[in-house]
Amino acid sequence: MHQFDLKNKTAVITGGAQGFGLDIAKKFLNSGSKVFIWDIDEKELLKATKDINNTNLNFNIVDVSNFDQVKKTVSEISSNNKIDILINNAGITGPTAELWNYNVKDWNSILDINLNGTFYCCKLIVPHMIKNNYGRIINIASVAGKDGNANASAYSSAKAGVIGLTKSLGKELAKYDIAVNAITPAGANTKLLDQMSKEHVQWMLSKVPRGRFLEIKELTSLVCWLASEENSFSTAAVFDISGGRSTY
Ligand SMILES: NC(=O)c1ccc[n+]([C@@H]2O[C@H](COP(=O)([O-])OP(=O)(O)OC[C@H]3O[C@@H](n4cnc5c(N)ncnc54)[C@H](O)[C@@H]3O)[C@@H](O)[C@H]2O)c1
Numbered sequence: 001m002h003q004f005d006l007k008n009k010t011a012v013i014t015g016g017a018q019g020f021g022l023d024i025a026k027k028f029l030n031s032g033s034k035v036f037i038w039d040i041d042e043k044e045l046l047k048a049t050k051d052i053n054n055t056n057l058n059f060n061i062v063d064v065s066n067f068d069q070v071k072k073t074v075s076e077i078s079s080n081n082k083i084d085i086l087i088n089n090a091g092i093t094g095p096t097a098e099l100w101n102y103n104v105k106d107w108n109s110i111l112d113i114n115l116n117g118t119f120y121c122c123k124l125i126v127p128h129m130i131k132n133n134y135g136r137i138i139n140i141a142s143v144a145g146k147d148g149n150a151n152a153s154a155y156s157s158a159k160a161g162v163i164g165l166t167k168s169l170g171k172e173l174a175k176y177d178i179a180v181n182a183i184t185p186a187g188a189n190t191k192l193l194d195q196m197s198k199e200h201v202q203w204m205l206s207k208v209p210r211g212r213f214l215e216i217k218e219l220t221s222l223v224c225w226l227a228s229e230e231n232s233f234s235t236a237a238v239f240d241i242s243g244g245r246s247t248y
Contacts, residue, residue, distance in 0.1 A: 004228040007032035010081045011227065014064050014121060015090030017044035019190035020140060023216045024087055024223050029054050031224065033085070036077055038062040064090045064117030065109070074124040082132050085227045086125050088118040088162070089140040092155075096197040099153040107154045114158035115165070122169060126178075135178035136227045139166050143184050143242045151200055159184075163238055170236025179235040181226050186242035188214040210243030 011028050015021045016037035025035045029052065037059040039045050045059045060073050077083065094110040095103075118139055129135030144152055145159025163182050170180035187193065187204040205213060222241055225231055240246050 004031050004224045004230065006085075006224075006228060009084040010034045010036070010077075011085035011087065012036045012038060012077070012083055012121070012125065013087040013089060014038045014062075014117065016087075017041045017048050017059075019192060020185075020188070020216055020219055021087065021089040022048055023220045024089070025057065026052060027220050027224055028085075028227070029056055034058070034081065036060060038064065038073065039090070064088075064121060065112035067120050070117075070120045071124055074121075074128075078125075078128050082134075083125050083128050084132075084134055084136065086121060086129075086135070086137045087140070087223065087227070088121055088137070090114075090117055091140065091158075091192070093152065093192055093195045094154050095195065096151045096200040098151060102154060110154040111158050111161075114155070115161040118162050118165060122165070122180075126169070126173065129178050130173070130176060133176050133178075135173070135176070136231065137169070137178070137180040138223055138226050139163075139180070139182040141166070141182045141184050141238070143186050143240075143246045146184055146238070146240075146246045146248070149200075149204075152196070166238065167236045174235055177232070179226070179231055181231075181234060181236070182238045183219065183222060183226070184238055184240050184242060184246060185219055186214050186245050188216055188219065190216065207245050208243040209245065212243070214241060214243060 011033050013021045016025045017039035034056045062073050091114045094106045141162040142159040144156040148156045166182040
């Protein structure tokens with residue numbers, strides 16, 4: 001497997017205790033990076049750090065939808081590290097329901113975690129990247145944000161917001177050696193799928209011309225290139241990894 005050089009880099013990966021984020025963390029560690037995983041799931045965080053057993057791995061219990069918690073953690077980490085890479089990956093889908101039946105509390109927390117969380121992390125980490133004239137930010141959006149999935153209006157709106165945020169911030173930072181990109185994956189077999197109805201997950205699969213779900217390691221490979229110095233030009237862009245579903 002091709003290795004990227006992430007030596008002497010420090011990465012923050014939100015929602016990294018399991019699923020996509022954990023696989024990205026493992027690959028970053030193997031590529032020489034120091035990694036901070038931020039997550040709310042203490043049990044999974046402890047399990048992940050025990051399994052990986054690497055002194056370059058650190059974790060923080062942080063709710064990305066809580067601005068004060070993100071602020072405190074950024075200030076702790078940045079006093080001893082430059083933050084070179086930010087992977088905004090923490091996310092929830094919320095339940096499957098039509099918009100007019102969508103619970104307001106669920107709607108707000110989906111927007112808070114997926115979109116506001118990405119805003120808070122970028123807002124607080126970008127000034128450090130500007131100071132160092134270096135940064136790679138990757139926002140994990142979804143095909144739902146491009147296509148708009150029926151029965152997932154909150155998630156689709158939040159991920160569409162993440163795509164808009166990426167395009168604006170990428171342009172604002174283009175004069176620095178800072179790249180901001182989004183990725184729009186199709187379904188992959190992680191715990192995230194448990195939040196939706198079985199019928200909705202089957203429907204997601206039926207939409208993929210490749211005829212299968214995305215494998216986690218396929219997403220990680222794309223993230224690694226975007227997070228490396230080798231991506232010195234692409235910014236404010238949306239990278240599709242949907243097996244042919246969203247061909248735009
Ligand atoms: N798996 C898929 O089918 C799929 C498809 C497209 C996009 N995505 C996106 O990929 C990202 C990762 O998803 P995954 O499939 O690995 O899911 P996952 O459920 O396996 O992992 C998500 C992690 O985020 C953490 N998290 C949730 N809320 C948080 C918060 N407020 N603060 C900090 N951490 C929080 C969870 O504890 C969990 O460890 C998400 O943004 C998701 O929307 C996933």
